[in-house]
Amino acid sequence: MATLAPSKLRNERGPQAARKRATRLDRILGIGARMMNELGPGGVRLGLIAEELGCSRNALYYYVRDRRDLVALCYQQTCDLVAAAIAESQDRDPAEGIVQIVDTLLGRHADGQPFAVISDAAMLADSDRVRIEAQVAANAAALARLVEGGIASGDFHRCDADLCAQMILGMVYWAILWNKWIMPAQEVPPEIYRKAAETISDIVLRGITMPGGAAFRCPDGLPQRVAALVGTTAGQGRSGAAPGLLETASLLFNRYGPESVSLDQIAAHIGLTKGAIYHHFADKQALLVAAHERAFDLQHGFVDLADAEPVSDRERMLCVFYSNCLAHATDAPPVALHPGLHALPVSILERASQSAKRMRRMHARALREPLMRPTDAAIVELTAGAFFWLQTWRSQRDDLSPEGIAAEMASIVATGLMATSRSSQRPSRDPEN
Known part of the structure; x- marks a missing residue:
């Protein structure tokens, strides 16, 4: 937990x-965390x-200096919670540890104790x-x-552990945002x-394929078709924006967060000049909305590409996931769905x-296939969290191409x-077992 500055403590002393x-x-x-998740920082x-707490605004300043200070304190709390959850799992079997971490973090929201994404x-x-970064x-x-540790013990397949960790945390954060977004009232x-x-732990540990089934194989030509689709939608969305504007805005929003990026x-x-942007959009929020329209144009396009592949529906689900990962790893990504969805x-x-309904229909068809695990x-919504924050850590993996990142992530799913040999053994959620 972040500590208060000494000046904030001068009027009260003692343990109580x-x-x-x-x-x-x-x-x-x-x-503050609830507001940030719903409306953005x-x-x-x-x-x-202050009104919700039943105190004056001046009383609130005893604890936080301003809005930016509150955001920093909320982010610090999230870092501390994640660190504690991971530390508490260190003495467990790696698979049990992943289950415990995910359960602990989402369990806080289940218990009415939200933390900021x-x-x-x-x-x-x-x-x-x-400090936060x-x-x-x-x-x-x-x-x-x-x-x-799971790879070294033989419990886990060989995989890119860094990418896997980012996927797990992304899905946890996305579960928080998505479920509140679809239940706003x-x-x-x-x-x-x-x-x-x-569900998150199940997918991370067992994927969607029956044990012994084929790993993900990217269909020939799919990366080129994804690139063509991304290029077609860039600057040609519903807004009629200047070429490259939506893709550039999406890239910066994804890397730094919408609140942190200015039109300048x-x-x-x-x-461009800022005036050129104003020729197309009244303000940053209008640009952000247009970027989201482009993102869903792309998502529907990815499903169309998968539907056209002569493969099973299980493989089509993986093709959609691969396409999203690939697009989000490029310099012209779809805009990610950040905190602030309610705005x-x-x-x-x-x-x-x-989009979710289309994917759920594909999932329902896939469940009739012998190689599809129940x-x-x-999963069609939750796995989206695996790639939505990809640009925030993309620069750390210059050793991998966008195609390499997408293939690795799709293989894990x-x-x-x-x-x-271990996949039929489900990690216990009971610490006594």
Whole structure:
């Protein structure tokens, strides 16, 4: 947990006062995290937090200096929670450790204790940003070491442990955002988060293919068809934007977070004036909406490409996942669905729902195939989290091409981590077993 500055502690002393302060700060961070996840960091309003707490805005300043300070504290809390969950799993079997980590993190949301999904660290003060980015990287590295332990013991197939760790954390974060986005008017039932945790662990460990089934094989020509589709939609979306504008905006939004990127930065990156952007869009939010429209144009296009392949529906599901990973690893990615989904028009949610329905129908057909392992239909939404934050860590893997990243990630979803001889043994969720 982030600590308060000494100046904030001067009026209260002793263990009881410290516990009272910690409880209040926990409540503030919980409310702030919920707002950040739903509306993005830019949607956080200290006045609304104070109103929900039943205190004055001035009283809130005893704990946080301003909105940016609150975001930093929420991100610090998330880093601490992830680090603690990974540390508590170190003495377990690697497969059990992954189950425990995912259960612990999503279990907090099931228990009504939300934490913030980290996506806009670039908006923080430099000292906070450097610290948060270092801790995010350290957590991913610690989770990768757990995967490497499973490979070394023979429990897991050989795989890229770093990519696998990023996939796991991405799916956990996405489960938080997606489930609240599709239930905007109600509290997400606790069992939804717990089921999502079970589904994520199941896919990571066992994939969608029956033990002994074929690993993922990318159809000939699919990377070229994906590249052609990405190139066709770039700058030619529903907005009629200038060539390259939507792809550049999407790239920067994905790398740094929508709140952290200004129209000036987008204009400078593409070599336009800000006035040229205003010729197409009234403001950054309008540009962000158009980027989401392009993203779902691409998603539907990826499903169309998969449907045209002369392969099974199980393999088509993997082709869609591969296509998304490949596109998100390029310099013209679809925009990722960041925290702040509730600030988007309802039409974007409708397009997301349409895409999910198409994938669920493909999943239902695949379940009739002998090589398809029985899996929960929610995988079609949850696996999306594996690639949505790909650009935030893409620069760390210059040793892999976009095609290499996509193939590695698709292979994990295809067969899971568990070695064939171990795949029938389900890790226990009971610490006593």
